[in-house]
Amino acid sequence: MPSPTRSTRSRTKNPGSQSALRHLNQQRIIECLLAGPSTQAELARQTGLSTATVSNIVKIMQDAGLASTEPITSSGRRALNVRLNSNGAVAVGIDFGRRHLRVVLASLSYHVIAEESVLLPLGHHAEEGIQAAVGVLDRLLASSGVERSALVGAGVGIPGPIDRRTGTVAQGAILPEWVGINILKRLEEALDLPVFVDNDANLGALSEVTWGPHSGVSNLMFLKIGSGIGAGLILNGVPYYGNVGITGEIGHATIHEHGLICRCGNRGCLETIASTTTMIELLSRGEDRPLTPGDIVRKALERDSATLRVVDDAGLAVGRALGNVANLINPEVIVVGGPLAGLGELLLDPIRRGLIRHAVPVIGETTTLTMSSLGDRAEALGATALVFQHAGIRRN
Amino acid sequence: MPSPTRSTRSRTKNPGSQSALRHLNQQRIIECLLAGPSTQAELARQTGLSTATVSNIVKIMQDAGLASTEPITSSGRRALNVRLNSNGAVAVGIDFGRRHLRVVLASLSYHVIAEESVLLPLGHHAEEGIQAAVGVLDRLLASSGVERSALVGAGVGIPGPIDRRTGTVAQGAILPEWVGINILKRLEEALDLPVFVDNDANLGALSEVTWGPHSGVSNLMFLKIGSGIGAGLILNGVPYYGNVGITGEIGHATIHEHGLICRCGNRGCLETIASTTTMIELLSRGEDRPLTPGDIVRKALERDSATLRVVDDAGLAVGRALGNVANLINPEVIVVGGPLAGLGELLLDPIRRGLIRHAVPVIGETTTLTMSSLGDRAEALGATALVFQHAGIRRN
Numbered sequence: 001m002p003s004p005t006r007s008t009r010s011r012t013k014n015p016g017s018q019s020a021l022r023h024l025n026q027q028r029i030i031e032c033l034l035a036g037p038s039t040q041a042e043l044a045r046q047t048g049l050s051t052a053t054v055s056n057i058v059k060i061m062q063d064a065g066l067a068s069t070e071p072i073t074s075s076g077r078r079a080l081n082v083r084l085n086s087n088g089a090v091a092v093g094i095d096f097g098r099r100h101l102r103v104v105l106a107s108l109s110y111h112v113i114a115e116e117s118v119l120l121p122l123g124h125h126a127e128e129g130i131q132a133a134v135g136v137l138d139r140l141l142a143s144s145g146v147e148r149s150a151l152v153g154a155g156v157g158i159p160g161p162i163d164r165r166t167g168t169v170a171q172g173a174i175l176p177e178w179v180g181i182n183i184l185k186r187l188e189e190a191l192d193l194p195v196f197v198d199n200d201a202n203l204g205a206l207s208e209v210t211w212g213p214h215s216g217v218s219n220l221m222f223l224k225i226g227s228g229i230g231a232g233l234i235l236n237g238v239p240y241y242g243n244v245g246i247t248g249e250i251g252h253a254t255i256h257e258h259g260l261i262c263r264c265g266n267r268g269c270l271e272t273i274a275s276t277t278t279m280i281e282l283l284s285r286g287e288d289r290p291l292t293p294g295d296i297v298r299k300a301l302e303r304d305s306a307t308l309r310v311v312d313d314a315g316l317a318v319g320r321a322l323g324n325v326a327n328l329i330n331p332e333v334i335v336v337g338g339p340l341a342g343l344g345e346l347l348l349d350p351i352r353r354g355l356i357r358h359a360v361p362v363i364g365e366t367t368t369l370t371m372s373s374l375g376d377r378a379e380a381l382g383a384t385a386l387v388f389q390h391a392g393i394r395r396n
Numbered sequence: 397m398p399s400p401t402r403s404t405r406s407r408t409k410n411p412g413s414q415s416a417l418r419h420l421n422q423q424r425i426i427e428c429l430l431a432g433p434s435t436q437a438e439l440a441r442q443t444g445l446s447t448a449t450v451s452n453i454v455k456i457m458q459d460a461g462l463a464s465t466e467p468i469t470s471s472g473r474r475a476l477n478v479r480l481n482s483n484g485a486v487a488v489g490i491d492f493g494r495r496h497l498r499v500v501l502a503s504l505s506y507h508v509i510a511e512e513s514v515l516l517p518l519g520h521h522a523e524e525g526i527q528a529a530v531g532v533l534d535r536l537l538a539s540s541g542v543e544r545s546a547l548v549g550a551g552v553g554i555p556g557p558i559d560r561r562t563g564t565v566a567q568g569a570i571l572p573e574w575v576g577i578n579i580l581k582r583l584e585e586a587l588d589l590p591v592f593v594d595n596d597a598n599l600g601a602l603s604e605v606t607w608g609p610h611s612g613v614s615n616l617m618f619l620k621i622g623s624g625i626g627a628g629l630i631l632n633g634v635p636y637y638g639n640v641g642i643t644g645e646i647g648h649a650t651i652h653e654h655g656l657i658c659r660c661g662n663r664g665c666l667e668t669i670a671s672t673t674t675m676i677e678l679l680s681r682g683e684d685r686p687l688t689p690g691d692i693v694r695k696a697l698e699r700d701s702a703t704l705r706v707v708d709d710a711g712l713a714v715g716r717a718l719g720n721v722a723n724l725i726n727p728e729v730i731v732v733g734g735p736l737a738g739l740g741e742l743l744l745d746p747i748r749r750g751l752i753r754h755a756v757p758v759i760g761e762t763t764t765l766t767m768s769s770l771g772d773r774a775e776a777l778g779a780t781a782l783v784f785q786h787a788g789i790r791r792n
Contacts, residue, residue: 021443021444025444044446047417048417048421048445048446048449049444049445049446049449050440050444050445050446050447051446053444053445161758163758170758218639219638219639231724233724233725235631235632235636236631236632236634236636238632240631240632240725241726242615242725242726242727242728243614243615243726243727243728243762243763244726244758244759244762245726246726246756246758246759247724247725247726248724249723249724249756249759250723250724252723252755252756253720253723253724254716254719254720254754264756264757265757266753266754266756320650321720323650324649324650324717324720325724327645327646327648327649328627328629328643328644328645328646328649328721328724328725329629329636329638329643329724329725330637330638330639330640330641330642330643331638331639332638332639357662358650358662359648360642360645360648360660360662361660361661362557362559362566362640362642363640363642363645366639366640367639
């Protein structure tokens with residue numbers, strides 16, 4: 001369940017488009033500089049760009065605080081040495097949840113400088129969440145000594161689809177209080193920074209191929225199982241956003257044609273069978289208070305038989321949906337994340353059985369299924385990667 | 397149901413990779429030249445590349461017969477003018493079917509120079525098909541006057557998945573006689589040309605965004621409904637091949653958990669409900685001979701009620717599977733092709749109802765569903781586009 005805003009990875013439809021070309025050229029130069037400082041002449045040689053092009057782009061990067069230069073002597077000749085500013089370029093990652101908020105400061109070299117997570121009241125209004133984020137960011141800047149001028153932008157994760165056409169949180173979000181708000185505009189005002197918004201599952205996928213262990217993977221799906229079920233996609237090495245920015249809505253795959261009514265208005269969607277909300281409903285009968293996702297993990301690890309059955313049923317249904325997905329996009333890796341990640345093989349095993357049962361054999365055999373190792377930091381870390389991506393900095 | 401071979405659109409993982417960089421730079425130069433001839437100095441200015449880089453690439457293109465140069469005087473100074481060879485660079489497109497073979501010769505400017513389609517016996521061996529293709533190509537060269545030296549390569553469509561890891565036709569192909577054959581190697585020997593193989597549905601998708609009316613579309617799915625049901629994907633503007641090259645296997649989406657056994661070994665797959673094979677089985681009871689796909693189209697257009705019902709049921713099932721697909725990849729356009737294309741709205745209407753019923757509302761509302769306008773030429777035309785793609789020539 002994705003969405004980007006400001007995330008238009010446009011192909012170079014118009015070869016003459018100077019800004020698209022400049023962006024591509026800058027990305028090449030940054031890729032060279034990630035390996036270490038280099039002279040302008042050497043950058044021109046490595047990229048095939050003219051020295052005038054290199055010098056223009058270096059100037060722009062210098063003005064943006066991304067790079068610095070110093071005159072040196074190379075082979076007896078005067079040259080200009082260029083280096084990326086690692087302390088001089090810091091990204092903010094913000095993850096908004098239903099009842100929490102996490103803020104991370106990260107350097108260009110993918111190092112966490114500071115991090116804080118706070119609880120928010122259930123049903124809080126968007127504005128309340130935004131003000132809390134501003135407060136946490138101020139505290140992190142003060143405690144870490146990072147200058148505000150070093151911030152290159154903020155990446156923000158929202159647990160719901162964002163309509164690219166309007167920049168607003170769309171219907172179907174797990175945070176109903178945020179629906180219809182132009183989140184991008186409001187956050188840019190509040191943070192006074194360039195802001196890049198994306199949905200939590202997309203950021204999970206991005207974090208796996210940047211901060212996580214899957215940096216060599218071109219085609220990856222991150223599946224978040226929580227109160228909603230959504231997927232983020234990395235296809236051909238880049239985040240995939242589709243036509244209007246709403247992708248990975250695997251929670252609304254039809255499993256039972258005449259099943260329960262879903263919040264999306266359809267029937268028998270995967271979410272009506274395998275979301276934590278449904279699992280909690282099934283397992284809370286006769287309990288004093290509703291269970292939490294943490295309770296499900298604990299009881300399953302204690303081998304409570306009803307919990308194991310509910311987890312198994314949910315996993316099989318997820319696996320069936322994944323089988324159809326794998327048949328379509330043939331990912332190399334599917335990473336499962338969300339509050340049930342602590343279940344480990346207890347959840348992965350039925351998912352794998354469902355996947356293999358429903359996928360075309362060669363696809364079932366070659367798809368790696370694994371649990372996320374980034375835990376509840378995945379979205380905030382992915383949000384910092386979103387900022388670097390837009391600055392033209394990939395880490396692969 | 398896709399597969400490419402030689403089709404590795406790798407991302408530039410290693411920024412220093414000279415061949416990847418050369419390919420990218422060549423693509424930029426060709427994109428400029430598609431607008432018309434240009435001097436080397438002008439090419440350097442437009443692309444930001446150094447004049448040395450431009451001159452190297454032009455030399456390589458000249459040697460490959462893709463471009464030619466002539467000295468001119470520009471603003472009183474001597475310059476080298478570069479033009480793409482349109483007659484000098486011809487692509488061969490070959491489409492192998494169960495009982496037909498089509499060969500097309502196309503120029504760089506996407507103009508068909510010559511074309512021939514021949515029938516092949518049902519159950520023919522791969523070698524028989526390859527020899528027939530060699531014969532048709534020779535005839536087309538003779539009749540059109542195109543020199544063999546002008547051929548830059550051959551694109552070949554196969555109605556089945558091709559395993560990228562081995563270059564062989566994989567299990568599940570509609571042409572069982574071709575399974576296990578290293579089609580790429582055999583064709584390169586027989587044709588004495590660089591060969592690019594892809595599956596028919598992928599080529600259908602490629603033809604829609606090159607030869608067809610959808611050239612501005614970044615995210616398109618081509619759905620071929622025939623004896624098999626498979627899809628080709630254009631995502632972020634380029635053909636999508638996934639991990640092992642087998643994608644778009646929507647024919648094996650589970651519709652009925654306990655439905656009929658499918659040729660893939662699963663149950664209740666879409667193909668067991670909506671392929672032409674199933675439709676023919678349902679409608680041939682009591683007939684003297686089995687119907688053909690053409691008969692289905694004719695009888696439906698004559699408003700035969702049983703045929704209309706079978707088409708409607710098939711369309712609804714296809715639409716249900718498409719709803720789940722659209723939820724995942726949010727395409728802008730879904731194009732339906734194959735031997736039932738003549739049904740027009742009789743088939744599109746139930747597909748559309750199924751799609752809207754099963755997709756998340758905003759996705760159902762914004763996905764365009766349309767019939768292919770390229771008919772049975774889609775695959776062969778797409779095969780020529782595959783050759784130009786590999787020469788770095790896109791048409792968007």
